[in-house]
Amino acid sequence: MKNDMKILGGSSNRPLLEKICSYLNVSPTHVEISRFADGEINMRIEETVRGHDVFLIQSTSPPVNDNLMELLILIDALKRASAGSIAVVIPYYGYARQDRKARGRDPITAKLVANLLTVAGASRILTMDLHSEQIQGFFDIPVDNLQSFPVFVEALKKHECIDKDKTVVVSPDVGAVKRARKFAEKMGLPIAILDKRRPKENVAEILHVIGDVEGMSSIMFDDMIDTGRTLIEGAKLLKQKGSTKVIACATHGLFSQNALEMLDKSDIDTVYVTDTIAHDELPDKIKIVSVASLFGEAMIRIRKSLSVSILFK
Structure with a gap:
């Protein structure tokens, strides 16, 4: 089976998703997202992703918790649908300011989010201008931090x-x-x-x-x-x-x-x-x-196993 690149996204930033797809000349994979009466998120990926390299685009911007939960459910759905790889593109990484214990009994929420993304099934992370670069070390999967x-x-x-x-x-x-x-x-x-x-x-x-x-x-x-x-x-x-x-x-x-x-x-x-x-x-x-072209180029390079850092030299 041909391993096509599939691009899909949640509801946090549809305009950027469409710009990236336009830059790459790829049609976004349709995802049906709805909510149950009690507010729980329900979704369905409308086409096969089995064996494909998938790029999932979702900013964890306000409302942060809704968009983060939506992202985790999408990753889980892709993993259970046997996607070949799941590269999670997070243009804005929420909770990045909570990267250390500034006082006693503080949480390190940026690390918690990293754990959640990894356990959900992400193969790699692609983000931009992390508030703290050390967050890359919170992951045990590859992280590319683009610069704007x-x-x-x-x-x-x-x-x-x-x-x-x-x-x-x-x-x-x-x-x-x-x-x-x-x-x-x-x-x-x-x-x-x-x-x-x-x-x-x-x-x-x-x-x-x-x-x-x-x-x-x-x-x-x-x-x-x-x-x-x-x-x-x-x-x-x-x-x-x-x-x-x-x-x-x-x-x-x-x-x-x-x-x-x-x-x-x-x-x-x-x-x-x-x-x-x-x-x-x-x-x-x-x-x-727009940063659509930067993300588009990085996604091409990730798929072809080429250097991403060369984009900024």
Whole structure:
């Protein structure tokens, strides 16, 4: 039997699923997803997957628990239908911030999710910009962690006037320096760092700017926007320190609570996010760049047993 590549997905991000299928010129395998009266998830895969290489696309974005449970049930269904391999594509990996014990009696939920995915039957994981890279070590199966910076480099060069003598990449905190530095190197720009502390969850205080931003366009680069407070406070301080323009780039746009309204009123001139998380309507200030081609190329390379890391060199 010919081992075709099958691509299917849950309900969390249908637009990205369709874009990836379009890029690969493959029709998505139809999955019927419904709910019983008590809220339990019911699903049926409408065509054979026996012996095929299957790529299952599902972001564990809000509602996180519903999408995670849907993903686990899909993996189980594929395993019981004798799929040859099950590569789970998680554009946004939920619970990634719970990767260590910050206090006594804290759970390490990122590890728990890794265990659940493995036990359910995943053969490998393909994700993007994990909040903590060490999460790859939580798995005993192969994990490919893609990086989003190529699509941001392309978008900024296309839509923004980048003067290399008057532009600086800003890391929103010390923890994001490695990610921001890699992006700055690709753009050929210097880097500055915001000194941030968190007095409590989802509250950020920006204390200082380390580096020269006066008279410069500042590009803040991070892996996600949740409530948006870090970027909003950062932009406010950057403008006070003399930045002429502030652009924000983040892979995952969660936009929790009233983040969209606050970002729209903030000192940030433009916000770029990817389509790892699906959104219906966004303010004009927020621009979407697609990562479908990056995932598509990675999926081709995984199937052909070729290098994935070469995509980012």
